Amino acid sequence: MWHFGNWEYVSHPDSSKVVTRFKKRTALIGDLQKHDCSLKIDEVKVDDTGPFCFRFDVPGIVKGSYFKHEVLIHITDSPDVPSINCLPELKAGVDLAVTCSVPHTCLTNPPIITWSYTNGTFAVYHNKTGNGAWQVYSVLKFIPLASDHKSRLTCTAKYWGGKQADASVLLNVTYRPKNVNIEYKESRVKEGASIDLRCASDSYPPASSYQWYNVIGDQTLRLPQTSATIYVQNVSRKSRAFFCTSQNSEGLTNSTTVRLNVEYKPEILSESACTLDITGQLTCQCIVDSIPPPEIEWRISGSNLNESNTGLKSFSINNSRGQQNTVTKVLQGWVPFTGILSCSATNTQGKASMSFKRPMSDSPDVPSINCLPELKAGVDLAVTCSVPHTCLTNPPIITWSYTNGTFAVYHNKTGNGAWQVYSVLKFIPLASDHKSRLTCTAKYWGGKQADASVLLNVTYRPKNVNIEYKESRVKEGASIDLRCASDSYPPASSYQWYNVIGDQTLRLPQTSATIYVQNVSRKSRAFFCTSQNSEGLTNSTTVRLNVEYKPEILSESACTLDITGQLTCQCIVDSIPPPEIEWRISGSNLNESNTGLKSFSINNRRGQQNTVTKVLQGWVPFTGILSCSATNTQGKASMSFKRPMSGMVLTI
Known part of the structure; x- marks a missing residue:
């Protein structure tokens, strides 16, 4: 108690x-x-x-x-503050153990110690110090990083009842230089000028020594300078790459290599040249080393090259053959130059130029055909073929593959002993010329020749317009696909369909190339179509479908007696395909030899297409029931005939 x-x-x-x-x-x-x-x-x-x-x-x-x-208790408003042991020198990457401790008098609910550093491990110990007092210890183990330098490490004692107190220490972590880089103010420097370079880094303790290096091609040269900042004189395109090392007591680190943006005037490289390949194509390459990139122009006899007039084309290739800072201007075509060809390159630092020799070839110069306009069938056209030469007395003779036109030849002096011969062909393109090649041939004195050709794209209105369908015959009441086919350039873009019924022509609503016709009949079996493109419109011929239907014996079929008493019976049948027609008396086939009657057929009598008339004739009028029977693959029909009236009485 x-x-x-x-x-x-x-x-x-x-x-x-x-x-x-x-x-x-x-x-x-x-x-x-x-x-x-x-x-x-x-x-x-x-x-x-x-x-x-x-x-x-x-x-x-x-x-x-x-x-x-007796026991007296000394009570304070604030809890005891924990203490952190004196830290040794910290090195980045080296294991460290830190102890935080705090006294207390409540063993059942001692203070709980926590750490601000979360990437380590810790262990807790309790120690009795006497007279009812205890000490709690927390030992934190972690590996300091360079990024921990100048940060605070805090331990907090949380007491039973809610109060807490903390203590902290400043971490001074030594580490080798990092983020080593070369700094400079100028984004670009002119070749031959000077520049200040600074080797910057982050380290503790601060870097105490530096070393500089210059990279030239495959060689790395160690410079004599050992300060953080150096002054580089006479910078050149070849010696523009540098790196440095930064060192302190903890170690040494290299920077990345910096390549200065050294600007210099264009230099046209010696490998620039013109060549002719086995096809006679001319290829000239003007290879320019330059920073900033140059403007490159081709010139003939001092004047800028006009690609549209010469048939040559040019394009650029950056860093050709793996050479950095080079631009190759390529000139290409089948018309080798006759004047002095030169290449001119210019940038903000200056300019350079170079003349090119005409390449020699066993092949003669290839003629060129001017760029053709859009060709229209039936519209006059003039095409020019030209070729350079140096022999005025025996110039090349130009011939054309097209023989239905007329042509004229002209000669023009281009300078420096060179000439150009032109042949102008005039003709009227036809639809049949579409997709054919027009070729001009230059025949040289001595027997050699060269030619050039262009593909003719001739626009023409639709021709050979016709209706195509698969079925050679169609049953009345069935359906069929019809296609309006034509030959045109450009291809037909719209169509129209028509149905011919007797004397009437009906315009159908369908406007596609193919239509689906339902419920075909003998009366509505005639069709034609129109095909249209940007050049005009053309009708097809009228197609009459072969519509098959069962026989129909027409109402005008009848028997008559003339004044001589001759009997004539006509069985007129409308039918596709043509029918088999038989005469019968009282249901039995008529025997002509026994009756003295004869029969014969007449096709399309009275201008009626698809009709067959079976005629029965003689001087013996029938007394039984006379009938006509017609049969084809689609069905059959029959009709009985009345006995004709006469003043004479004849019996069979």
Whole structure:
């Protein structure tokens, strides 16, 4: 039991004897068997200072209080602040152990220590220091990084009851130079000028020595300068690459290589030249080394080359053959030059030029044909073929593959002993010329020749317009696909369909190349179409479908007797395909030899297409029932005939 000097109990086995202000706040936590009478007080207040006295009572044996050993408690407003051990010198990448400790007097609820550094591991230890006091330790193990330099490491002691206190130390981490780079102000420098370069880095302690290097081609030269900043004179395109090293007590680090943007006037390289390949094509290359990139122009006899007039074309290739900072201007075509060809290159630092020799070839110069306009069938056209030469007395003779036109030849002096011969062909392109090649041939004195050709694209209105379909015959009432086919350039873009019925022509709503016709009949079997493109419109011929239908015996079929008493019967049948027609008397086939009658057929009688007339004729009028029967692959029909009236009575 614990009590004040006035016998007010702060701790007692009988809680009813505990004074009010200590109720539920105290507990005896010591082990009396080990002579430990420790008292725990929760929610300590300012006036909980004591003095406190311990009392023991063993009923019937012994009891007493330790008045001579009263306990006083020193209470503060703030909790004890933890302490961090003195750190050794920190090195980036080297293991480190840091200890944070704090004293306390509550073993059952000691302070909890946490760390601001989360990338390590820690262990907690408790140590009894005597007189009811303890020490809690937390040992943090981690590997410092260069990025931890100048950061604060904090440990926090969190106490039972909610209060906390912390302590921190500044980390000074030594590390070798990093982020080593070369700094300079000028984004570009003229060849032959000077520039300041600075070797910058991040390190602790700061870098104490430097070394500079110059990279020239495959060689790396060590420079004599050892300061952070150097002054480079007479910078050139070949010596524009540098790197440096930065060193402190922790180590040495290289920078990346910096290539200065050195500007210099164009230089036309010696490998620039003109060549002719086995086909006679001329290829000239003007290879220019230059920063900034140059403007390159081709010239003939001092004048800028006009590509549209010469038939030559030019284009540029950057860094050709793997050579940095080079631009190759290529001139190409089948018309080798006769004047002085030169290449001119210019940039902000200056200019350069170079003349080219005419390449020699076993092949003669190839003629060129001027760029053709859009060709229209039936419209006059003039085409020019030209070729250079140096022999006025025996110039090349130009001939054409097209023989249905007329041509005229002209000669023009181009200078420096060179000439140009022109042949102008005039003709009227036809639709049949479309996709054919027009060739001009230059025949040289001595027997050699060369030619050039162009593909003719001739526009013409649709021709050979016709209706195509797969079925050679179609049953009446069935359906069929019809296609309006034509030959035209450009291809036909619109179509129109028509149905011819008797004397009427009906315009159908369909406007596509192919239509689907339903319920075909003998009356609506005639069709034609129109095909149209940008050049005009053309009609097809009228197509009459072969519509098959069963026989129909027309109403004008009849028997007559003339004044001589001759019987004539006509069975007129409309049918596709043509029918088999038979005469019958009282259901039996007519036997001409027994009756003295004869029969014969007439096709398309009275101008009626698809009709067959079966005629029965003789001087013996019938007395039975005369009928006509017509049959084809689509069906059959029959008709009975009335006996004709006459003043004569004849019997069979």
